[in-house]
Amino acid sequence: xxxxxxxxxxxxxxxxxxxxxxxxxxxxxxxxxxxxxxxxxxxxxxxxxxxxxxxxxxxxxxxxxxxxxxxxxxxxxxxxxxxxxxxxxxxxxxxxxxxxxxxxxxxxxxxxxxxxxxxxxxxxxxxxxxxxxxxxxxxxxxxxxxxxxxxxxxxxxxxxxxxxxxxxxxxxxxxxxxxxxxxxxxxxxxxxxxxxxxxxxx
Numbered sequence: 303x304x305x306x307x308x309x310x311x312x313x314x315x316x317x318x319x320x321x322x323x324x325x326x327x328x329x330x331x332x333x334x335x336x337x338x339x340x341x342x343x344x345x346x347x348x349x350x351x352x353x354x355x356x357x358x359x360x361x362x363x364x365x366x367x368x369x370x371x372x373x374x375x376x377x378x379x380x381x382x383x384x385x386x387x388x389x390x391x392x393x394x395x396x397x398x399x400x401x402x403x404x405x406x407x408x409x410x411x412x413x414x415x416x417x418x419x420x421x422x423x424x425x426x427x428x429x430x431x432x433x434x435x436x437x438x439x440x441x442x443x444x445x446x447x448x449x450x451x452x453x454x455x456x457x458x459x460x461x462x463x464x465x466x467x468x469x470x471x472x473x474x475x476x477x478x479x480x481x482x483x484x485x486x487x488x489x490x491x492x493x494x495x496x497x498x499x500x501x502x503x504x
Contacts, residue, residue, distance in 0.1 A: 318348070319356045319357075325342055327407075334418055334419075335419050368427065391441060395494040466493070466496065470493055
């Protein structure tokens with residue numbers, strides 16, 4: 303009588319890292335860094351051991367979530383604005399805000415909760431801001447001069463606008479009226495107009 307050979311088990315468990323990140327984005331978007339790994343495990347229907355198999359702890363998982371949201375926004379806008387063909391300022395602003403309109407909880411994670419997160423998450427948020435500061439400066443360079451003063455103006459104007467944009471986004475995802483309205487389209491239009499006036503780029 304022969305005994306059938308049992309199929310070999312995989313040497314490593316299949317990675318469920320992305321599945322964990324997706325669930326953790328939902329959990330952290332609700333409560334920020336105060337949410338627990340146990341809540342993430344419950345959202346995924348996984349054990350705590352499974353979560354810790356993929357992530358050392360909450361700071362690493364939280365940062366991974368912030369990174370994923372940042373990547374999604376940048377990819378969504380970059381795909382519509384290749385380096386060789388920059389959009390008009392109003393079009394670029396609308397791209398980011400249209401994404402936020404359809405992914406409000408994810409936007410809250412990046413715009414609000416990342417500020418109170420671990421240093422690594424704050425660094426991700428900073429890199430996100432720098433990404434759009436560089437884009438704003440590239441738009442300005444198309445119409446500006448090339449003197450040291452011109453470059454200083456570019457840096458100051460682009461950072462001024464980006465600081466304003468992040469503050470407006472934080473308030474909007476938290477449901478605070480801006481200019482007496484919560485209408486995303488009116489806010490985006492006003493922000494775009496401010497950007498044009500600050501940077502001088504239509």
